Amino acid sequence: MNHWLLKSEPSAFSIDDLRKRPRRREHWDGVRNYQARNFMREMRRGDLGFFYHSSCPEPGIAGIVEVVREAYPDPSALDPESPYHDPRATAADPRWFMVDVEYRHSFEPLIGLAELRAHPELADMAILRRGNRLSVTPVTADEWNFIASLAGHRKR
DNA sequence: GCCAACGTTGGC
DNA sequence: GCCAACGTTGGC
Numbered sequence: 252m253n254h255w256l257l258k259s260e261p262s263a264f265s266i267d268d269l270r271k272r273p274r275r276r277e278h279w280d281g282v283r284n285y286q287a288r289n290f291m292r293e294m295r296r297g298d299l300g301f302f303y304h305s306s307c308p309e310p311g312i313a314g315i316v317e318v319v320r321e322a323y324p325d326p327s328a329l330d331p332e333s334p335y336h337d338p339r340a341t342a343a344d345p346r347w348f349m350v351d352v353e354y355r356h357s358f359e360p361l362i363g364l365a366e367l368r369a370h371p372e373l374a375d376m377a378i379l380r381r382g383n384r385l386s387v388t389p390v391t392a393d394e395w396n397f398i399a400s401l402a403g404h405r406k407r
Numbered sequence: 408g409c410c411a412a413c414g415t416t417g418g419c
Numbered sequence: 420g421c422c423a424a425c426g427t428t429g430g431c
Contacts, residue, residue: 260429284414306429364430382412384428 254390255290255300256378257316257352266302266313266357275354280325281335283347287387292322294350301390301398303378304361311363312398314407320351358405362398372397 257279259265269277282288294300298318304310324345327335340346367373377388390398 258429286414310430382428384413386428 253293253295253298254392254395255294255298255318256303256312256376256388256390257300258303258305258378258386260306261304261313262307265304266316266354269302269316269352270354270357272354276319276351278325278349279352280327280349282325282349282386283335283337284385287385288348290385290387290389291348291350293389294318294321296321299355299395300352301395309361309363311361311367312358312402313361314357315355316352317355318350319353322348322350325349356402357407358402359407360405362401362405366401367398370397370401 261268264277269275279291282291296318300316300318301312302314302316304313324342325335325347327333328337328340328345328347329342330336335347337346364379367376368379373379373394376390376394377383377385
């Protein structure tokens with residue numbers, strides 16, 4: 252099983268929003284970066300991911316989600332009304348993909364950026380590297396386990 | 408709102 | 420294929 256980190260701006264879509272969805276599931280749509288897309292295509296059912304809140308007052312890891320459907324075409328790319336519309340995408344060559352994720356846990360309080368940076372064990376994480384903008388990144392088993400231990404009794 | 412970092416675009 | 424310009428991201 253592989254581990255991932257998925258970024259979202261909570262003002263647009265937060266882990267609480269996911270928890271309130273029917274069946275606690277949602278499509279992870281709108282990814283428009285090739286490297287991030289390729290990581291999503293590597294995701295398998297049962298993989299776990301950290302849900303990271305970015306561009307907000309308290310950036311950090313807010314919880315855990317599980318991949319429940321593997322990559323399939325992202326219809327928002329074909330929708331002229333969508334902010335994620337890409338005129339180069341076609342039904343035959345959809346170009347962009349999404350997965351479905353299901354809510355697992357929230358961390359309360361979340362594991363903030365400053366706390367993540369305080370641990371040398373996590374220094375290589377993409378999320379902590381300067382200028383990193385990828386919205387989907389892999390997390391190593393060691394990083395995953397370390398953060399899970401930090402989360403400890405914060406799990407809800 | 409600022410600014411650094413990075414991906415993408417497009418002219419050549 | 421190069422690279423400057425531009426747009427976007429995201430922490431502060």
